[in-house]
Amino acid sequence: MTRAENHGDTTQHGEDQGLLAGRTSHDDDGDDNIGNHYQGGESRRVLALNTKLNGGGGGGGGGGEEDQDLTARHNHHDGSGFLGAELEQKTPRTPGRVQFDLTPHVVGVGAGYPRGRASTSSLSSCDQLDMEMEEDADLYHAAAGPGRRGDAHRVPLLTDMEAPSVTVARAWGGGGGDDDGDGDGEGAGAGAGHAATAAAEMARPKSGLRSAFMNMANSIIGAGIIGQPYAMRQAGLVAGTALLVGLTVMVDWTIRLIVINSKLSGTSSFQGTVEHCFGRAGLVAISLAQWVFAFGGMVAFGVIVGDTIPHVLAAVWPELATVPGVGLLTDRRVAIAVFVVGLSYPLTLYRDIAKLARASTFALAGMVIIVVTVLAQGALVPRGERGSLGGPLLVVNGGVFQAIGVISFAFVCHHNSLLIYGSLRKPTIDNFSRVTHLSTGVSMLACLAMALGGFLVFGDRTLGNVLNNFPPDNAMVNVARLAFGLNMLTTLPLEAFVCREVMLTYFWPGEPFRPARHVALSTALVAGAMALSLATCDLGVVFELVGSTSAVAMAYILPPLCYVKLTTRSWRTYVAWGVVCFGVGVMVISVIQAVDKMFNGSESAAQCT
Structure with a gap:
């Protein structure tokens, strides 16, 4: 996955870096973790100042003038010496910026599968569905993910469909006490009733x-x-x-x-x-x-x-x-x-x-x-x-x-x-x-x-x-x-x-x-x-x-x-x-x-x- 820079080039992410990974030390630009953009080495100075202000007692020396200059510029903006004020005034590089994480996630297939059984789904699997009876395993393959095709027909389906199975004697004696609730409001009572059902x-x-x-x-x-x-x-x-x-x-x-x-x-x-x-x-x-x-x-x-x-x-x-x-x-x-x-x-x-x-x-x-x-x-x-x-x-x-x-x-x-x-x-x-x-x-x-x-x-x-x-x-x-x-x-x-x-x-x-x-x-x-x-x-x-x-x-x-x-x-x-x-x-x-x-x-x- 690549990200386009202002000049049209792309930056490759390493195998151990995601889309939200930090920039390397030789980057010309920098992003903080909330999407604000800093030019050149300013991001490193902001990080250093943040460490000094929040760490309290870190070692001094090295770069003190830069820190004082950056602090003065913050005070010039709003009279505050805190870094948070400066960050709040920074405008994101792209308004309403959305960052996507393409790492596959295990997604549950719903209450229809017993014991909270989850499965991985992919768009390519969905595209392969042809709704044909002998290829019915493909329908389950979309839910079961790679390597699970052999178990496709073993996954329960239509599990919300029940044959009527309570005897008359049991139904006549069944109570509905769980539906009342006891202080959590009507929603809690209904939830308890559904749980009991x-x-x-x-x-x-x-x-x-x-x-x-x-x-x-x-x-x-x-x-x-x-x-x-x-x-x-x-x-x-x-x-x-x-x-x-x-x-x-x-x-x-x-x-x-x-x-x-x-x-x-x-x-x-x-x-x-x-x-x-x-x-x-x-x-x-x-x-x-x-x-x-x-x-x-x-x-x-x-x-x-x-x-x-x-x-x-x-x-x-x-x-x-x-x-x-x-x-x-x-x-x-x-x-x-x-x-x-x-x-x-x-x-x-x-x-x-x-x-x-x-x-x-x-x-x-x-x-x-x-x-x-x-x-x-x-x-x-x-x-x-x-x-x-x-x-x-x-x-x-x-x-x-x-x-x-x-x-x-x-x-x-x-x-x-x-x-x-x-x-x-x-x-x-x-x-x-x-x-x-x-x-x-x-x-x-x-x-x-x-x-x-x-x-x-x-x-x-x-x-x-x-x-x-x-x-x-x-x-x-x-x-x-x-x-x-x-x-x-x-x-x-x-x-x-x-x-x-x-x-x-x-x-x-x-x-x-x-x-x-x-x-x-x-x-x-x-x-x-x-x-x-x-x-x-x-x-x-x-x-x-x-x-x-x-x-x-x-x-x-x-x-x-x-x-x-x-x-x-x-x-x-x-x-x-x-x-x-x-x-x-x-x-x-x-x-x-x-x-x-x-x-x-x-x-x-x-x-x-």
């Missing part, structure tokens, strides 16, 4: 990678897995297998894209990201899609409970219907009311999605039982009860778009992704990617095993619920039916979490937690879903229509569309556009087919028993 947030229970995997896998491997053999029948063996693998990769990408988009937009929710990109219209679209899909799932789970548990109880205990009181459980409506209110409703009252990890573990165990049952019992099915395979069923069948809808309904968990991300004990891109890869990979293997195990046995006879292809007196299949029904009871609260969060974000953004409102919303959601489950046992075309709109919008349209909006043009944005076009095409064709089915009545409605 921050401490409470830090104390919230979090889930590790295993628990997050359980929650996400349970959200994926739900009711949709039972329809995978039917999807294979609709698409054909080769096409169905390719669809399962391809859609798994696509869903894995768009799930992670939701978190990436949230970081790029500086928002902490799926709704916030879409609103940031597309304004109020985007918020309405994503809120409606999330709420409809989640609430439709709640209704479907209630219907499944009514279609499985009563039949299992009747098969296990044939005389149950004659037992007073308890015999009412053989009625589907009573079973729905008892099990939903008794098991699902208490779980929906939690604010912490991490607390559902044990329930999710049980649900995944139930899914394993179902898959094993289909594989084991399918091999024992008599030849006369098997279906035929051949022709289009082995390659590509005519129901490819119906198959896409069934598979997408099974794999869509995008409405839960940020809740699961927020529940991580250490929310980083690496950790969330591990959870996502593992969850979607295991889910794909489970769905593929279920699809092949059912379709290769029943062929063209495969039903939408493959368990219904087995006889009602099969003991192992009845155990699978029971596990499936109980799985729906533990999955229903996950969907209620989403419905509640969507409503809170849309109608009460930024408002503090209110236990009464929390309980009221949870109760209304469970009651509404249960009422629809009691009213019908075959949502058929309605679920198909809802799934082909809300599920496709959340999985294949909105995440890549936001990514295109938030990033610069590159080959990745063209891939995102391709996914958007795929989603729009599937949505349009599926809606046309569903409407045609509704008006033509191609399928008879099921009768509730």
Whole structure:
């Protein structure tokens, strides 16, 4: 770094000298440490006089006449013998002079990084940002500095985003005594309140990678897995297998894209990201899609409970219907009311999605039982009860778009992704990617095993619920039916979490937690879903229509569309556009087919028993 002199020359600073370093003894000009300028050797005489006046008792001699002359000149100015008066009257060489120190400083990256973690930033790093997903490490490299690129995805991001994680009982008993303050004024009281709130947030229970995997896998491997053999029948063996693998990769990408988009937009929710990109219209679209899909799932789970548990109880205990009181459980409506209110409703009252990890573990165990049952019992099915395979069923069948809808309904968990991300004990891109890869990979293997195990046995006879292809007196299949029904009871609260969060974000953004409102919303959601489950046992075309709109919008349209909006043009944005076009095409064709089915009545409605 150089400094221009009056005559246009430059003076080089030594390695050990900064911009504010003193001049050397051979300089013609001199600056004091406040920017005043002295000509020639006057600066040395001022320094000597300053030493004499302030040091008191320094050795005399040498230069006394110069000192007296300089003192006389000071007295001539203001009658004072003090050096300070002379310095105050000196005018800086450049008015408003600003001196820059170009020495790099370690700058903290903000409260979002734990333990006050600081990092070095540079302009060159910022210039390298291209907002692209696979180069997401560059975004962190700008904050992490040189030599830290390998740790880029290990740095927590969006750490202000929390999954609701205080139980109702704890919230009802929580106090706010810290908000009062005691003499430091209103600001101190507010600061204490914020500190108490921050401490409470830090104390919230979090889930590790295993628990997050359980929650996400349970959200994926739900009711949709039972329809995978039917999807294979609709698409054909080769096409169905390719669809399962391809859609798994696509869903894995768009799930992670939701978190990436949230970081790029500086928002902490799926709704916030879409609103940031597309304004109020985007918020309405994503809120409606999330709420409809989640609430439709709640209704479907209630219907499944009514279609499985009563039949299992009747098969296990044939005389149950004659037992007073308890015999009412053989009625589907009573079973729905008892099990939903008794098991699902208490779980929906939690604010912490991490607390559902044990329930999710049980649900995944139930899914394993179902898959094993289909594989084991399918091999024992008599030849006369098997279906035929051949022709289009082995390659590509005519129901490819119906198959896409069934598979997408099974794999869509995008409405839960940020809740699961927020529940991580250490929310980083690496950790969330591990959870996502593992969850979607295991889910794909489970769905593929279920699809092949059912379709290769029943062929063209495969039903939408493959368990219904087995006889009602099969003991192992009845155990699978029971596990499936109980799985729906533990999955229903996950969907209620989403419905509640969507409503809170849309109608009460930024408002503090209110236990009464929390309980009221949870109760209304469970009651509404249960009422629809009691009213019908075959949502058929309605679920198909809802799934082909809300599920496709959340999985294949909105995440890549936001990514295109938030990033610069590159080959990745063209891939995102391709996914958007795929989603729009599937949505349009599926809606046309569903409407045609509704008006033509191609399928008879099921009768509730």
